[in-house]
Amino acid sequence: MNRLLKKMNLGIVGVVMTFAMFAHAAELPDFTDLVEEASPAVVNISTETVVKNASASSNGQSQLPPNSEELNEFFRHFFGQQPFGQQQAPQEKQRNSLGSGFIISQDGYVLTNNHVIDGADVIHVRLNDRREYLAELVGTDPRTDLALLKIEAENLPTVTMGESDKLKPGQWVLAIGSPFGFDYTVTAGIVSATGRNLPSDSYVPFIQTDVAINPGNSGGPLFNLDGEVVGINSQIYTRSGGFMGVSFAIPSKVAMSVVEQLKVDGKVSRAWLGVLIQDVNNELAESFGLDRPQGALVSRVMDDSPAEKAGLRSGDIILSFNGEDIEHSGELPYVVGQMKAGDEVTAVIYRDGKEQNIDVILEARSEDGSSPTEAQKELTRLGMKVGEVPSDVAARLDIEGGVVVEQVLGGAASRNGLQQGDVITMLNGQRIEGVTEFKAIAKSIPNNRSVPMRVIRGGYPMFIPFKIEG
Template sequence: MNRLLKTMSVAAISFTLMFSMFANAAANLPDFTDLVEKTSPAVVNISTEQTQSSATGRQLNPDAQELNEFFRHFFGQQPFGQQQSPKRQQQRQRSSLGSGFIISKDGYVLTNNHVIDGADVIHVRLNDRREYEAKLVGTDARTDLALLKIEADDLPTVKMADSDDLKAGQWVVAIGSPFGFDYTVTAGIVSALGRNLPSDNYVPFIQTDVAINPGNSGGPLFNLDGEVVGINSQIYTRSGGFMGVSFAIPSKVAMSVVDQLKADGKVSRAWLGVIIQDVNNDLAESFGLDRPHGALVSRVMPGSPAEKAGLQPGDIIMSFEGKTIEHSSELPYIVGRMKADSEVTAKVFRDGDEKTIDFTLDKRPDDSKLASQDQQQQNRLGMIVGEVPEKLASRLTIQGGVVVEQVLGGTAARNGLQQGDVITMLNGKRINGVDDFSDIAKGIPSNRSVPMRVIRDGYPMFIPFKIVE
């Protein structure tokens, strides 16, 4: 009997200790109620109207519209078909849903560019159900931001934090309208900082595991102090739904864009004028670096600040204006935040030595002008190529060939080409350089595979290359 009582006593103590542990753990979890009550009035729902000509009179049903917008932004495709509506032969209207937040009492609202892109009318609905028609102040497609203005006074606002103070592991909260469910609150932690996505070279994204879905776009990401640290913009998904990987635009990037949009209605960026690539382990060894880091210059644009300063293909930019470059993707963001005519200094690794080069940055030309400068390089293969740096050619023991500087999409992407690949043969012909490559590319037949010899990470291989037209 005594043994039984003793056993029961031990079990009771263990249960009490376990309950106490769980209670303490629960007590340490954050309570978001005050944060949500304080910030929700400044979060808005955004809907748009777009009038489009339609010769066939076909119309998307509302469910397909929302899903198509989701797939367009996150996958670049629209899989849902259109339904025949013979009664509407000339025009139709389409609405899209997103989120945003008020950053000033006089009615400035920040959201994503893709939420309002192409809209004829933009509606902003507040937490108290007041609705306004918004004026578009300006957009910046490169950072996916848009600034709106509504005519109202004494509005509730959010406070912007310095996203540079954010650390991985911190709690964050999102408020938005996923699938049209207004003022939905989700929470998680910062998973990583400074993420660079292939299509967004000017944004060092905040990665979180906060549940974000279509309709959250443009909404705020808060820290526990109720300050905005980011603007929810993108998700990574293979299923079509949230999979634990979300991306937000840092508040520091956003406010820099806002200041320019308020002043000029557009964003101007500085320009260095180089095509760069990452330095992998093999390239680091071939150039004599102790480890892979820096941005390898594969091409210098004619007439650019880089050319005027004497930068050369094969140079490795190690630091720029005092900021160390670990990955090549860091450089565009650093340059893009600077003003044209800025005088800057870079440390460059060349021929085994570190050199200091001074630059005077220029204003970034229009994309159309850059495209015309690259017209010789851009071809029906969907990539930009350049001459192979001398040291790389020596290490690979090749003469001629071209290096893939940028994959533009289309054929190159479908056939698995990657930045940094060296192409030495195409359609059975040896490639002597960029001009030779362009001439050979023009003669490639459509809808038939041709052999392409590629050297990737030091290893040569042939791949079947097919242009579908």
């Protein structure tokens, strides 16, 4: 009897497990209809770049092709040169790149990555039905890595653009592209995170996924389960050169904002605030009196910038901008970049232990978007960003003046052992009143000679030798 009951129990368990497996399988999405409907609007992009390469012999005379390919190959293999007396004429080589894109309008507008077509002399767009067109470059935006193309055709299949703002981690997404030249390859995965900020791309809050993305997928669409494009596949994180489970897509909201400007002007204009910022970690939040780490800490205000004109100061923490909460410093450039020159916005800042509103009138950003050259040189030379000492920190340390090390960038600061949060009160025998005095004194320090620097760390003052190598 016991043996019979045991067999019955095992049978029941087997049935339950089988049912659970079928139920689980039933919950997994079927992408076949989505792929069938969306693929016609996905395109393959190849480019040609003409490179002139004129070779000459040691006496400066142009060279002619050898008569014997075998002899030519012998000399190339063993001597790294052409046969004596043989001449090679100037050549034109073509480098082909491969990427993906997708059609956003029936009259032939195609969206892809800027890096797919960057520097190309000729751009080819091939459709799912093998029709091929020469594309005109309408405009590019290197800052978001987007490019808009136009082909001469009508009644083309198009994608439906979705709302990337509604994406949540864990949702299924699917990519269609041409990795390694394998046309219309489908890969799927989930959204790993949203709003990712990468160091080299301040204006894009990337969608992170685990969808397999490889060379050739760049510029291709990322679909949600409704068949809507929610992102443009752009980058991967890798240590091997291939896919490692971390890929990034440009949100459709960012892309379509760029497209509208590219259609009209062929370029993108962005507003400028004029601040250098950093994240607020737990220690900085405590030192400033914040309840928790949040916001963008202003480490420098550019001269004659909208920020300076509005009264922003080094040491202010921007908590929100134009009604958008700023949790991490990387969110601020994107929010500002969505504004236009002349827009008047309100920034909520944290200063001297309390919140206050500041109205800012934004201005146009320069074409190259670069910070002042002198400021860049000074940051590189010192290897650190400094700011005014917050009033509560100054009171706790019982000091007047000085500067706080807000970020160690490397270079001299790193070599001399400076740390984030250090308060510098004296340099080269001179008392430091604030950021302006510190930079003036630092500028006068000769290279390759140590000078004394007084630092307060953890509440205790000490002197360290500070040397700038050059």
